[in-house]
Amino acid sequence: MAVPNLSVVKDAVNWPQVQTASFVAGCGMNVPERVVDNNHFASYLETTDEWIRERTGIAERRWSAPEVCASELAEPAAREAIAHAGLTIADIDAIIVATVTPDYSFPSTACLLQRRLGSVCGLAFDLNAVCSGFVYALVTADALIASGQCRNALVVGVDIYSYIINPKDRGTCILFGDGAGAVVLSAAAPAGNPGGASRWASGSAGALRGIYASELGADGNGANLLYVPNGTASRPTPESYAAGEHFLRMDGREVFKVAVRRLCDISEKVLARAGIAVGQVDYFITHQANKRIVLSMAKHLGVDESKVLVNIHKYGNTSAASIPMLLAESAAEGKIKHGDLLLVTAFGGGFTWGGVLLRW
Numbered sequence: 001m002a003v004p005n006l007s008v009v010k011d012a013v014n015w016p017q018v019q020t021a022s023f024v025a026g027c028g029m030n031v032p033e034r035v036v037d038n039n040h041f042a043s044y045l046e047t048t049d050e051w052i053r054e055r056t057g058i059a060e061r062r063w064s065a066p067e068v069c070a071s072e073l074a075e076p077a078a079r080e081a082i083a084h085a086g087l088t089i090a091d092i093d094a095i096i097v098a099t100v101t102p103d104y105s106f107p108s109t110a111c112l113l114q115r116r117l118g119s120v121c122g123l124a125f126d127l128n129a130v131c132s133g134f135v136y137a138l139v140t141a142d143a144l145i146a147s148g149q150c151r152n153a154l155v156v157g158v159d160i161y162s163y164i165i166n167p168k169d170r171g172t173c174i175l176f177g178d179g180a181g182a183v184v185l186s187a188a189a190p191a192g193n194p195g196g197a198s199r200w201a202s203g204s205a206g207a208l209r210g211i212y213a214s215e216l217g218a219d220g221n222g223a224n225l226l227y228v229p230n231g232t233a234s235r236p237t238p239e240s241y242a243a244g245e246h247f248l249r250m251d252g253r254e255v256f257k258v259a260v261r262r263l264c265d266i267s268e269k270v271l272a273r274a275g276i277a278v279g280q281v282d283y284f285i286t287h288q289a290n291k292r293i294v295l296s297m298a299k300h301l302g303v304d305e306s307k308v309l310v311n312i313h314k315y316g317n318t319s320a321a322s323i324p325m326l327l328a329e330s331a332a333e334g335k336i337k338h339g340d341l342l343l344v345t346a347f348g349g350g351f352t353w354g355g356v357l358l359r360w
């Protein structure tokens with residue numbers, strides 16, 4: 001496939017001319033039906049609803065039934081995103097799934113999702129950057145589109161943490177929920193692209209929807225502060241399973257500090273790369289790990305809380321799914337509209353982090 005022409009755009013906030021390869025053409029989400037409120041934990045652990053709400057902002061989360069796998073949870077989100085983009089499955093020529101709770105070790109959840117969707121064309125692969133997975137996948141899809149590999153990429157974040165949390169560890173089991181979110185990232189060049197026509201943002205003269213700047217980072221020295229010891233470095237035995245040694249482990253206090261610092265750094269870097277001020281961003285879409293992490297970041301950046309979108313109270317930390325779920329829910333509720341400038345940032349195990357500035 002030929003490399004698409006990158007659009008040269010003049011932005012409404014008086015930017016210099018910028019090039020964008022892709023834009024978000026559609027979004028969708030899906031969560032399990034089962035609601036698990038904080039009293040579930042208070043019924044068998046030394047914790048309370050009040051403590052969990054105050055320290056995390058979480059009131060409830062959704063957990064999947066044990067027989068549900070990641071590709072199954074992702075499928076409705078993917079179908080919704082494709083329909084929202086005004087496309088059909090036949091238009092999708094790439095599937096990237098960010099997850100750390102795949103259906104199997106292999107084949108990839110992306111291939112299994114491709115099969116569920118009845119798609120036969122294009123590339124498909126999984127990507128593991130833990131809670132930063134969706135941002136990593138978005139940046140990867142943008143680069144694949146820019147290189148001409150594909151035109152309409154389905155970018156999915158899905159995780160089923162109810163499968164990997166230790167129900168007896170009050171410092172971690174209260175935090176996580178299950179969910180799936182998806183976006184369709186489409187080539188900006190309108191030729192041959194069914195979504196291209198909707199790219200012009202009404203209400204913001206001259207502003208084009210699209211990804212304007214991004215940056216990713218990682219520091220493997222943080223690996224032992226947040227991890228799941230179940231793999232070739234830590235081979236499970238019947239005894240280790242019985243002792244729950246294969247479940248997620250975290251030093252919450254340390255992770256909290258690093259998360260705030262990295263989210264602030266990456267926000268500043270992406271804004272600097274785009275050459276715009278923090279005050280020009282309409283909404284901040286940050287990985288929903290802990291409400292206090294998100295608000296600490298906002299305070300440090302000097303951002304009004306009204307610009308920081310939050311839905312952690314309903315879903316907890318859904319890892320790779322949290323950002324596409326927040327995007328899909330905010331769009332459906334009319335909180336974010338075409339033309340809004342969004343700063344999307346994430347931090348996760350690894351450690352990994354990333355940021356994307358885009359016009360919705």
Ligand SMILES: CC(C)(COP(=O)(O)OP(=O)(O)OC[C@H]1O[C@@H](n2cnc3c(N)ncnc32)[C@H](O)[C@@H]1OP(=O)(O)O)[C@@H](O)C(=O)NCCC(=O)NCCS
Nearest residue numbers: 046047051055131170171174252253255256289290347348
């Ligand atoms: C886990 C987290 C909520 C704990 O909150 P915190 O305010 O940092 O609490 P601390 O870890 O300092 O612990 C304070 C006390 O609360 C206790 N505690 C921990 N979980 C508790 C719970 N569910 N209920 C009641 N008490 C709890 C701790 O044992 C500790 O008790 P101690 O002082 O007797 O040792 C918080 O550290 C956090 O959110 N960290 C980041 C987690 C995260 O986002 N991870 C994913 C990144 S993508």
